[in-house]
Amino acid sequence: MSEENRAPQKRTLLSHTPDLRVLDATVRDGGLVNDFYFKDEFVKALYKANVKSGVDYMEFGYRASKDMFDPEKFGKWKFSSDDDIRAIVGDNPTDMKISIMADAGRTDYKEDIRPRNESPVDLVRVATYIHTIPTAVAMIEDAHEKGYETSANIMAISKCSGIEVESALEILGNSPVDTLYIVDSYGSLYPEQTRILLDRFLESADRYGKKVGMHAHNNQQLAFANTIEAIVKGACYVDGTVSSLGRGAGNCALELLLCFLKNPKYRIDPILSFIEKEILPLRESGLSWGYDVPYLMTGILNQHPRAAIQFEKEKRTDYRQFYIDILDTF
Amino acid sequence: MSEENRAPQKRTLLSHTPDLRVLDATVRDGGLVNDFYFKDEFVKALYKANVKSGVDYMEFGYRASKDMFDPEKFGKWKFSSDDDIRAIVGDNPTDMKISIMADAGRTDYKEDIRPRNESPVDLVRVATYIHTIPTAVAMIEDAHEKGYETSANIMAISKCSGIEVESALEILGNSPVDTLYIVDSYGSLYPEQTRILLDRFLESADRYGKKVGMHAHNNQQLAFANTIEAIVKGACYVDGTVSSLGRGAGNCALELLLCFLKNPKYRIDPILSFIEKEILPLRESGLSWGYDVPYLMTGILNQHPRAAIQFEKEKRTDYRQFYIDILDTF
Structure with missing residues (x-):
């Protein structure tokens, strides 16, 4: 029996959770700090470190509309074309999957997202505000039909009323989406609130046969704490970025997450090397992020x-x- | 009926908890970073900011044995004599109380702690490892007899077995101590563990008529998260330091704590001014602390x-x- 299909076990501090997936969003969320101008060496080194560390998914960037955003004004990972990803990962002969993020209403998804068998991408994550859920559903259906795994990442969830959340979960529950993501864009949730939201999301996930994910920000130094809450409660997808690299206060640090997780497949030392060799120079170059x-x-x-x-x-x-x-x- | 004597209300995210006390440990825990060499202007400015912010207790430092520690090698707040405190606070004509910390086995408490009516100090916090609890109890009895409020701060609690914790709580429960403090010296506790410890401490506190306190460190970026858990669970004393100033990864940031608390008596802006005017220069001078x-x-x-x-x-x-x-x- 494969690990994935074992009956879910109780999640405890010393157990590992075989159905948990860690997604590294360093390039994508970090790109919001430097307009996606990462050097290829940085992205290649991160790819290698992630593979060695047992990270489950690496997100390369957005697939933004080139009609809406000027490619002269952003680095390539704002658009993360299949070709640019392939230049880093080749045919990605690893166990790690590749994701991109597509913003509802800011992606030419019909043309720019090719069928999965023509692409190095495995997972399309659709980022949506609460009022663009119908657009998100259209994108999810499109990506699903093209063969991708999909997630719906509801941004700024801390701004949504309970009624809105219920309604969004019902619509998404009836869509082909695989994973329902809580996105605390403003780093505003306390663990107590995160637990309540998780209960709602998990209840819907259960009803519709979906999984739940968590993406946290560190404005109140609670990104890791909220991510742990999500794991203990039953989330199956959690996001981190190396050294919290990400917009504003940054994200849940990938190194915190990997140290916390007990699944023996995860290793922290490749990420530590990456911090020494790639993150420190980035900070020294003047790039600024993190709690303040x-x-x-x-x-x-x-x-x-x-x-x-x-x-x-x-x-x-x-x-x-x-x-x-x-x-x-x- | 005074606020203090109201029946305890359910603690919710929007309520305030009248029986909660915030203790600023900036000088004491921060002193571990700079060997207690703070300028008087710094300590005076902090005193004023704390008073304005509605902080309940300000801890001035340790009262270390001058026999064991050379006063030539430490700043005055390693010893925080009554006279040195008085030079800052005068007769402390404010609602804020003053605390000092006394390390079990490293304080000449019989001589160095004078009767409360001769001292500006209100609260003596006895810091103890699990194996020095009997010494701590002797110190607590002494301070109690001299008229002080007292707390027992069990350091490195994450290293103690359940049996040790039970035994310590029983001994301390039968002592005159007012407050039983969980001290996560190594910043090692996850919120899940903090909740379990709190249950034990609160159960003992209930049985013996004590209160419970929480002192957290930020090694895993969980100092604030663990402090919130303590508050929600029912702790009555919580520690913070401005900008997390403290040994190693530092403490729960006082500014996070004050922003979280809903009691209208707390104000954040005096602490923000203090950060601008006193903490930034400290960092620029090369003093280093905080998560890494x-x-x-x-x-x-x-x-x-x-x-x-x-x-x-x-x-x-x-x-x-x-x-x-x-x-x-x-």
Whole structure:
């Protein structure tokens, strides 16, 4: 009997959960910090480190519409074409799967997503706000028909009412999507809230035969804590990025996640080497991300981090004034 | 009826908990980073910020034995004499109380702790390892007789067996101590473990008429998450330090805590000003603390952070080698 088909066991601190999948979103979420201008060496080194570490999925980037976004203004991983991915992974002769993210309403999915047998991609993750769920469903149906695994990643979930969440889960439950993702875009959820959302998502997942995923942000230093809650509750897909590289306060650190997980297939040392060799130079080059007071403030206020990103960009440190100003925009 | 004596209400995300007390340990735990060499201006500014922010207790430092520790080799807050505290707070004409920490076996408590009516100190926190509990009890009895509030802070609790914890709680339950503190010195506890420990502590506290406190470290970026768990579960004393200033990976950030708490008496803006004016210069001066990969490793392995502190001091970045080396000392 394959590991995947064993009956689910109780999740405890020392057990491992064979049905859990770790997705590395470093290039995709990190691309939001540097407009997707990663060097090929960086992406290749990450690919190798992920494979060695037993990471289950590596996300290469968005597949954004070239009609809506100027390829002159972004690095290639904003669009992550099959050819660009193939230049890194070849035929990907590994156990690790490849994912891309497609934004609902910002992807020319009919043309730009080719049938799976022509592509190195395994999983298409459709990122959607609550009001674009019907568009997301159309994209999911398209990707599903083309042979891909799919997920629906509901962004800014902390802004959605209970009624909206129920309605979204019903629509998505009746779609061919494989995984329903909680995306705490604003890093605003406390573990107590995460648990309540997970109960709702898991209940729907159960009813419709789906799985649940968790993507957390670190505005309140709770990305890892919320991800653990998700794992203990029963989520099957969890996202991390190396050294939390990602927009604003960043994500759940992949290294925290791999250290926590007890499945012997995961190894931390290749990721540690990658941090030494690739992440430190990135920081030294001036790229800035990770927890800081302004991100805490947007997290607390359940807002998009853009005001905090702007504050950091201007190298301001008048935190008190930022707080006073941002209260005004609540 | 005073707020303090109201019947305990259910703790929810939007309620406030009148019986909760926030203790700022910035100088005491931060002193472990700079050998307690804080300028008076720093400590005075922190005192003022804490008072304005509604913080309930400010801890000034240790009251270490001058026989065991050379006053030439440490700043004054290693010893935090009544006179030195008084030079900052005068007669402390505020609602904020003052605490010091006394290490079991490393304090000349009989001489150095004067009767409360001769001292600006309100609370004596006795820090103890599990094997020094009898010494701690002697110190607690002494401080209690001298008129102080007391707490027993059981350090390195993640290293103690269940039997040891039960035994310690029974001994302390029968002592005059007011508060039983969980101290996750190694930043090793997951929220799931914290909840189990809290259940034990709260059960004893209930039986013996004590309260429960939580002091967390951030090795796994879980200091705030564990502190929230403690609050939701029913802890009445929680510790924070401004910007997490503290040994190794640092502590639960006071600013996270104050933003989380809904009691209208707490204000965040004085702490934000303090960060701008006092913490940023401290970082710029080269003082280093906070989450980093080596602290994650000692946290995961449930070890004292000293190897990680040494690694950081040497400005090494060979994380993978550190990991390999430290596995050898497990």
